[in-house]
Amino acid sequence: MTENAEMTDMTSTAEAPVGAVAAATAAEPVAVADAGHGVPAPARVRIFSGVKPTGHLTLGNYLGAVRRWVAEDQHRADALFCVVDLHALTVEHDPARVRRLSRQAATLLLAAGLDPELCTVFVQSHVDEHARLSYLMECLASDGEMRRMIQYKEKVVRETARGGSVRLSLLTYPALMAADILAYGTDEVPVGDDQAQHVELTRDLARRFNQRYGAVFTVPRAVHPAVAARVMDLQDPTAKMGKSHAETSGIVYLLDEPDVVRKKVMRAVTDSGSEVRYDREAQPGVANLLDVLAACAGGRPAELAEGYASYGALKRDVAEAVVETLRPVRERHARLCAEPGRVDAVLRAGAERARAMARPRVDAAYAAVGLLPPA
Numbered sequence: 001m002t003e004n005a006e007m008t009d010m011t012s013t014a015e016a017p018v019g020a021v022a023a024a025t026a027a028e029p030v031a032v033a034d035a036g037h038g039v040p041a042p043a044r045v046r047i048f049s050g051v052k053p054t055g056h057l058t059l060g061n062y063l064g065a066v067r068r069w070v071a072e073d074q075h076r077a078d079a080l081f082c083v084v085d086l087h088a089l090t091v092e093h094d095p096a097r098v099r100r101l102s103r104q105a106a107t108l109l110l111a112a113g114l115d116p117e118l119c120t121v122f123v124q125s126h127v128d129e130h131a132r133l134s135y136l137m138e139c140l141a142s143d144g145e146m147r148r149m150i151q152y153k154e155k156v157v158r159e160t161a162r163g164g165s166v167r168l169s170l171l172t173y174p175a176l177m178a179a180d181i182l183a184y185g186t187d188e189v190p191v192g193d194d195q196a197q198h199v200e201l202t203r204d205l206a207r208r209f210n211q212r213y214g215a216v217f218t219v220p221r222a223v224h225p226a227v228a229a230r231v232m233d234l235q236d237p238t239a240k241m242g243k244s245h246a247e248t249s250g251i252v253y254l255l256d257e258p259d260v261v262r263k264k265v266m267r268a269v270t271d272s273g274s275e276v277r278y279d280r281e282a283q284p285g286v287a288n289l290l291d292v293l294a295a296c297a298g299g300r301p302a303e304l305a306e307g308y309a310s311y312g313a314l315k316r317d318v319a320e321a322v323v324e325t326l327r328p329v330r331e332r333h334a335r336l337c338a339e340p341g342r343v344d345a346v347l348r349a350g351a352e353r354a355r356a357m358a359r360p361r362v363d364a365a366y367a368a369v370g371l372l373p374p375a
Helices: 059-076 085-090 095-112 129-140 143-147 150-161 168-182 193-213 258-266 284-297 301-305 311-337 340-368
Strands: 006-008 046-052 078-083 120-123 188-190 221-223
Touching (some): 046 059, 046 085, 046 168, 046 188, 059 078, 059 311, 085 095, 085 168, 095 120, 095 311, 129 168, 143 150, 150 193, 168 193, 193 221, 193 340, 258 311, 284 301, 284 311, 311 340
Parallel strands (some): 046 078, 078 120, 188 221
Antiparallel strands (some): 006 046
């Protein structure tokens, strides 16, 4: 496998991740209506996390975000977990591949343990309100705000250096991300550092809209959850696993066969010397392996290091720990793939529930800006 998935961890926070499947009711929980427009506010904290289907989900995605969604977020909040396929169109793409990776991402989220009885899992393009609200956000934002986004500027530099160009949708990407968050009355947005600027823009747009047109949107809070596990590329322990790298030998994918996992771990870059100790600065390769072992098998990385006299023994234990951690996910994924109708039903119900949450708020926003409602 050669592609990597990107996580938008916007715990409605809008992923986070992104953030699973539709509960039986289609209506939003009843609470106090937002002032002026009768938009119901959620009865408890709402989170929204997204997975961008630009590649295959990795061990870094799973340990860093998805496992937290399963163990915590779907239980503590009114949580939505979305395959944000519209975001995958901001770069050159193969349509068939986007469809394939969208289904794979949704199936893996369910295989990882997201429960349709506890949360809402759906595909972004199945809910028109994302695109409808995105245009209003574009009308609200300024050109300068969009061009100040660090990710946009970095990608422009990279593409220009290669003699290429970027799509307009890459510039307006933050407007769609804001729509993803605001459409659902998101309270908190758990994000990593790379998405923090986008969330701040979302907050600015929500305040600006409410001041100009009346209180329609909840202004979300950006939160930075403790990183469940920081997993780095096995061949470049200074780079995060899960980003779109051309070289994939250091990336463990959730659907890698056990022997492939073992081979990648055994070939992991370590450090000069032979002492096994936990030191991110001096021994980033060994520290990365210890972080992975701690995340998969438990324990503290520094204490685990004391039990090893060689890199080889450490790698063997890490490889087996990763294989066993991913085994149930791979097995459940295989069962779900044998029942495609089951995944379709989850996504259909999830989209219906998400639509019921988002439509009243987006309709209120359309009315607030002066658009004539359909007869």
